[in-house]
Amino acid sequence: MRLLVTGGAGFIGSNFVHHVVAHTDHHVTVLDKLTYAGNRASLDGLPGDRVAFVQGDIADAAIVDPLVADADAVVHYAAESHNDNSLHDPRPFLDTNVIGTYTLLEAVRRHGVRFHHISTDEVYGDLELDDPARFTEQTPYNPSSPYSSTKAGSDLLVRAWVRSFGVAATISNCSNNYGPYQHVEKFIPRQITNVIRGIRPKLYGAGANVRDWIHADDHSSAVLTILEKGRIGETYLIGADGEKDNKTVVELILTLMGQDPGAYDHVTDRAGHDLRYAIDSTKLRTELGWMPQYGDFEAGLAVTIDWYRQHEDWWAPSKDGVEAFYAEKGQ
Numbered sequence: 001m002r003l004l005v006t007g008g009a010g011f012i013g014s015n016f017v018h019h020v021v022a023h024t025d026h027h028v029t030v031l032d033k034l035t036y037a038g039n040r041a042s043l044d045g046l047p048g049d050r051v052a053f054v055q056g057d058i059a060d061a062a063i064v065d066p067l068v069a070d071a072d073a074v075v076h077y078a079a080e081s082h083n084d085n086s087l088h089d090p091r092p093f094l095d096t097n098v099i100g101t102y103t104l105l106e107a108v109r110r111h112g113v114r115f116h117h118i119s120t121d122e123v124y125g126d127l128e129l130d131d132p133a134r135f136t137e138q139t140p141y142n143p144s145s146p147y148s149s150t151k152a153g154s155d156l157l158v159r160a161w162v163r164s165f166g167v168a169a170t171i172s173n174c175s176n177n178y179g180p181y182q183h184v185e186k187f188i189p190r191q192i193t194n195v196i197r198g199i200r201p202k203l204y205g206a207g208a209n210v211r212d213w214i215h216a217d218d219h220s221s222a223v224l225t226i227l228e229k230g231r232i233g234e235t236y237l238i239g240a241d242g243e244k245d246n247k248t249v250v251e252l253i254l255t256l257m258g259q260d261p262g263a264y265d266h267v268t269d270r271a272g273h274d275l276r277y278a279i280d281s282t283k284l285r286t287e288l289g290w291m292p293q294y295g296d297f298e299a300g301l302a303v304t305i306d307w308y309r310q311h312e313d314w315w316a317p318s319k320d321g322v323e324a325f326y327a328e329k330g331q
């Protein structure tokens with residue numbers, strides 16, 4: 001297959017491209033605007049006869065159209081992805097997540113190309129900390145932030161293009177990813193690189209908020225499974241039973257890095273901070289036979305810490321700017 005992967009120079013997209021090259025013989029063309037979050041170096045070392053790179057905006061129909069025409073399937077990762085940025089300046093989230101997705105949908109509709117849309121569990125809002133419930137494909141949409149509301153909007157566009165125009169699309173909503181190539185603005189890499197730099201980790205509020213962690217490589221194998229076996233028009237939730245509260249994760253990072261587990265600061269909480277996400281991925285596991293491979297979060301985190309220790313050249317150029325952004329907000 002010839003895959004067009006949007007956002008393939010970002011965190012999860014680049015992990016997917018590495019996964020595809022290692023586990024299939026598909027050819028990949030990456031379309032990525034290289035915003036602050038995209039890094040061409042995340043694709044270093046991949047063979048030139050398997051992976052091509054095009055710099056461009058998914059909202060630019062003139063760039064998108066010929067690339068889609070040339071593909072057997074589009075896997076759509078490109079997005080503005082960070083909640084804190086969406087609270088500061090929502091506009092790029094509308095441009096990329098809504099108009100960008102619309103532009104891609106019109107192109108796959110014109111050319112009859114299979115489409116897989118990457119989305120997030122945040123479209124479902126949040127769960128109470130003491131609620132045993134988890135999100136399923138039937139949970140009503142209830143997004144909280146400008147980021148998650150634009151992702152919800154993009155999911156609904158995909159559903160409408162399936163129903164109204166017969167576009168051959170699937171959607172997946174995944175929980176929080178960790179692993180290599182994640183931007184230092186995000187929780188886990190921010191704390192790892194803080195410790196490397198001798199800065200105390202920063203926990204929003206009391207740190208009781210729960211996230212359901214999955215290794216990015218497990219997300220990639222799930223997406224490939226859906227691409228190969230998923231039923232058109234269906235949504236699949238992706239998760240690996242990895243619920244942890246933020247305080248536990250910070251303490252674990254400090255312990256794994258040989259520091260006092262209490263050596264972190266509580267900082268200003270995020271506005272509208274979602275309490276808890278939790279995924280029930282029964283449908284994906286039973287219907288399509290997918291299983292996560294990274295069951296041990298502590299082991300996966302230790303490998304991720306090593307990756308950031310060994311790739312300071314990859315993350316250092318972003319670190320000071322990110323910390324200055326957070327410092328302005330008391331975070």
Ligand code: NAD
Binds near residue numbers: 036076081174183
């Ligand atoms: P990221 O911010 O690390 O990467 C986004 C990539 O998209 C970057 O390479 C950026 O340059 C590119 N991009 C942004 N705007 C673009 C545009 N207009 N045109 C072309 N390229 C553009 O994001 P991520 O964490 O890798 O997330 C990727 C996808 O996965 C997003 O759709 C996100 O909603 C979804 N998702 C993320 C998580 C998570 O834990 N990070 C979990 C579930 C779903």
Ligand code: DAU
Binds near residue numbers: 187210
């Ligand atoms: O659930 C999937 C979502 O996970 C994706 O859709 C998003 O693209 C992705 O960014 C992520 O969203 P979160 O807001 O959950 O991730 P973030 O890494 O920003 O924060 C994780 C938790 O850690 C959250 O409860 C906020 C908290 N936090 C974050 C930062 C950056 C801190 O306590 N301190 C921090 O410095």
